[in-house]
Amino acid sequence: MSVGTKHPRSEGEDQDVRLAKKAKTDENAQTTTDSDPSAVKIEKKKKKKEKRDKKEKKEKRDKKEKKEKKAREDQSEEDIGEQQSGDSVEADSEDRPAKKDKKKKKDKKDKKDKRDEETSNVPEELAPTPTEQNGGSNGTDATPNKSPVQRNGATYTYQQTEALHAVPETEIQEYLKKHEISISDPSDAKLRPVIQFSHLPSSTLLSKNPFASFTAPTPIQAASWPFALSGRDVIGIAETGSGKTMAFSLPCVEALASRPRPKHSKGGKTACARAVVVSPTRELAMQTHAAMSSLASLVGLSAVCLYGGASKDEQRALLRKNSGADIIVATPGRLKDFLSEGCVSLSDVMFAVLDEADRMLDKGFEEDIKLILGSCPPREKRQTLMFTATWPMSVRGLAEGFMVDPVKVTIGNRTRAGDENGGGSGSTELQANTRIEQKVEVVDPNAKEQRLLELLREAQKGSGKNDRILVFCLYKKEAVRVEQFLERKGIRVASIHGDLRQDQRTRSLEAFKSGKTTVLVATDVAARGLDIPEVKLVINVTFPLTIEDYVHRIGRTGRAGRSGKAITLFTQHDKAHSGS
């Protein structure tokens, strides 16, 4: 339309310029040839008047055209808005007084222009939500709005709430600065963090008050939720114990709750899940499953946990009972087995999460992850989230291969770390939880067990007698030896390592959680993700193989805003790690 109206106008403009030039030439010609000065004057005046009239006429015509064009654009924009979010537009117009219509139309157009500019380089389905927020030049725009993102037939319409819009920009900036939040977003959507739970858009799930025991979202939740709720792929990197599980659980449950289950998911021998969460260890899978099911059950959704070392028949029965669990939380190996047996289908998955992806790669699950994600709809049609406390090169490759223009939300001032050669695993942006007091004691390798005993007795004196202490060993045999040594010395101890059957591992963990035993000896199998709030102290009897493992091990304390302590017994054999 604008092309059609522009041409005649510019042609007209050209004509006017030509006429004006011609008039000027005629004028000059007359000045040199006519000898009567008064006649020349009259002629000049006449020409000037003609020129003025022509100019006025042209301005009037342009104004009229502009007005008509704007009216046509507003009309077509409203049509599109109605098609995209029918009832919300209706609700808007009911609330809005008629006299504000004109201003709103103008705002709408300005925003549309800005949005077009922002999204010109991203695929249509990833068009950012057009909120103007933190970091934006005019971040305090008071009109919340919607921009739908399409994923696997679902339309996401995250709407920044009025309450969040009302927060002064300075407060938003202070929050981002205080929590060292950095957001890297290829589409530059600039969504404000949801500083309070009340800043979240209302939903059936939120009406059930799932956050009653928390006061505010953690920074990773606050910063990643707006993007995840918009249907975007998200990489969340935050310290241990910072609430990453809820950071992916809430958008996952919201995504599923607002969409009907595809019909074929009910009944049949194959359980069709709509969301899949892959965890590196069995214990983490169980823990994540517990957190997700309590959230999912609030809106009538089901979650099943599939992990190795436990009866397949029981898990199969669970899948059948739920006739297609909405959410599957699984370790890669067991999920792969079920996929190849045909008892599970991921072809309906609209939400996939890789939890502790770096750990999965360490454990050699790369091929399994590829197979699992390959069984889901293509990445353009699902939403993929990756949450981790560390961000090594290997995981970056995974993100590139399986995500679409992910938003990367990083919490904390990430510094470079590596081995003494400056390379090592190629890890960067590794940071330990700053609320953990870290102590390293250089000891004789033969004196380690005795020193461990002294440290335990010291820590469990007086009021600390029931404090939970996690003791890390590197090898399974070492863990067995240390456990037996402590038992002999009268310490209430249990252990968790790969040589134990799954039911023994689970029993040890339960005993430790309940306080029946106050010391748990573990290998790195328990290092990632385990959330045992009462752990006051972590002791590393033997240094782990990588600095990432160290960060995860000590991260079992100081969780959810608490403080914690870590003591590492360091020997000459570990000196290669002293730099990092």
Ligand SMILES: Nc1ncnc2c1ncn2[C@@H]1O[C@H](COP(=O)(O)OP(=O)(O)OP(=O)(O)O)[C@@H](O)[C@H]1O
């Ligand atoms: N908004 C919140 N306020 C307070 N506590 C919270 C909040 N969200 C989650 N938590 C609690 O914080 C603890 C740690 O959460 P979570 O296990 O998700 O951490 P994480 O970041 O996944 O840790 P890790 O990297 O070790 O796996 C849990 O006990 C959880 O219930």
